[in-house]
Amino acid sequence: MxxxxxxxxxxxxxxxxxxxxxxxxxxxxxxxxxxxxxxxxxxxxxxxxxxxxxxxxxxxxxxxxxxxxxxxxxxxxxxxxxxxxxxxxxxxxxxxxxxxxxxxxxxxxxxxxxxxxxxxxxxxxxxxxxxxxxxxxxxxxxxxxxxxxxxxxxxxxxxxxxxxxxxxxxxxxxxxxxxxxxxxxxxxxxxxxxxxxxxxSGGCVYDGVPLDGVGVRVTDGEVQLSGPMLADGYLDDPERTEATFLRDADGTRWYRTGDAGTFDGGMLRVTGRIDNVIVSGGINVSLDRVEHVVRALPGLASAVVVPVADERWGQASVVVAPRAAGRDADDLLAVVRPAVADALGAPARPRAVVLVEEMPHLPSGKPDRAALRALADG
The missing domain is CATH 3.40.50.12780 (ANL, N-terminal domain)
Structure with missing residues (x-):
């Protein structure tokens, strides 16, 4: 074809x-x-x-x-x-x-x-x-x-x-x-x-419940999906296809999402990316969990948390958020750090807050995290 x-x-x-x-x-x-x-x-x-x-x-x-x-x-x-x-x-x-x-x-x-x-x-x-x-x-x-x-x-x-x-x-x-x-x-x-x-082929789990014909399992903390909606693989990339799409002994084919998740009352709860973790001062910190706490704070619903290098701790995180009238980065940091410490512990506290005039987005509408990392490093 x-x-x-x-x-x-x-x-x-x-x-x-x-x-x-x-x-x-x-x-x-x-x-x-x-x-x-x-x-x-x-x-x-x-x-x-x-x-x-x-x-x-x-x-x-x-x-x-x-x-x-x-x-x-x-x-x-x-x-x-x-x-x-x-x-x-x-x-x-x-x-x-x-x-x-x-x-x-x-x-x-x-x-x-x-x-x-x-x-x-x-x-x-x-x-x-x-x-x-x-x-x-x-x-x-x-x-x-x-x-x-x-x-x-x-x-x-x-x-x-x-x-x-x-x-x-x-x-x-x-x-x-x-x-x-x-x-x-x-x-x-x-x-x-x-x-x-x-x-x-797009969304296949709605409000935590898989669509008919869709299988969901969590293996070693990773969400995996099966069903007739799965892609055939990646064009001209058989190694990546083989690593991402698994086949059980019974022939069932599973897609490794790379997302961490659990079942809560029979419903799938996605908790973040498995690989979106930094090691700060020897402590593993999930940036997805940090972002979840930050976005619950007033005025920070669209904030994004990105990793940066840190001379003292090895890695740290920075909160990037759109600028709004009456908001100062230092004042926001004074709110963010104790909120994250209370929820996740002191090692998870972001190092800084960076305010931007406009958040960069991909055509899909997702935050452009690569661009946001560059802004945080700058």
Whole structure:
């Protein structure tokens, strides 16, 4: 099968290409820096992304994997109309389009930079009915978009009704801070926390519960996933494929997520990245846990904690947060350090707080942690 690139800046071009790749005979769609070439039969999409650390990977997804994920979502949430508010080069954006194709409904598409007014207008334009019953609407966002909408809703009366109009708003890509989730719920938004990645055709665990057909286990503290939605592997990288996708003696194939997690009352709880740990003064410190504590503090819901070298302790952490009126980095540090010490112990205390005019983000909406590390080191 031929793999052909598509202009990811044109969401409708991506939709047309996906229609052929997922519902037709192809060609397969290259999303990212992948040149035209041949790929295995059944391939629908190759998603190439640098991720938050800058390490490139090209994930090979079949028609069966993508449609399995879309159908499982419909089984869990119901079928209806979808609004694309994410870049179509991002797996969550791809899945919005695939769900629309599987449901045989034309998706609503936001073009250009994300803007609350455009989101509200698109949501209003989706209202329709069949047989006298309202057609449910759905969308998918990252936490930064949800926060932008809630902030805009404080002054624009169109935003909150738009959020509340969706039957479900899938939110993934990164952890959803508890304070932001509470704000969304108070606004009437029906948020569903999703967990997954490009390797799982997008979110496959909703609010801690796997979709039908998805297997979840925690092995040596690592979350591993199985099911028909798994990627075939990484393009031209058999060693990485073999290391990341395991096969049991019974033939079951598992994806090693690299995430730490536990089961809490039968629900999956992801606690952070296994490798996002520093050794400070001989003590292992999980930066995900530090970030969780910091984001619970007033005004720091979007803060990111990154590692830096430290002459005395070997490694330390720095909190990077957006600048706001009336906030001083030293004053914030005086709040952050005791809060982290109380929750996690003195060795986990961040060394500094760095305030920036604007937080750098990847096209997916995730914080650009590589850029944030450079800012912290500077």
């Amino acid at each position: 031929r793999l052909e690139p598509v202009d990811t800046a044109d969401a409708r071009a991506v939709l047309r290409a996906l229609r052929g790749a997922v519902l037709g005979a192809g060609p397969a769609v290259a999303l990212g820096a992948t040149a035209p070439r041949d790929v295995p039969a059944g391939t629908a999409v190759v998603v190439t992304t640098s991720g938050s650390t800058g390490y490139p990977k090209s994930v090979v997804l079949s028609r069966a994997a993508l449609t399995s994920g879309a159908l499982a979502t419909a089984d869990r949430l119901g079928s209806g109309s979808w609004l694309l508010a994410l870049p179509p080069s991002y797996i969550a954006g791809v899945q919005v389009l695939v769900r629309a194709l599987v449901a045989d409904r034309e998706p609503a598409i936001l073009s250009g930079p994300f803007h609350p007014a455009a989101f509200a207008a698109a949501a209003a334009g989706m209202a329709s009915s069949e047989g006298g019953r309202r057609v449910p609407t759905y969308t998918s966002l990252v936490p930064a978009q949800l926060q932008t909408l809630l902030d805009a809703g404080e002054t624009d009366p169109r935003i909150i009704p738009a959020l509340a109009s969706f039957e479900a708003i899938l939110v993934g890509g990164q952890a959803l801070p508890a304070a932001l989730a509470a704000r969304a719920a108070a606004a009437g938004a029906r948020v569903v926390r999703t967990y997954g990645s490009s390797e799982t």
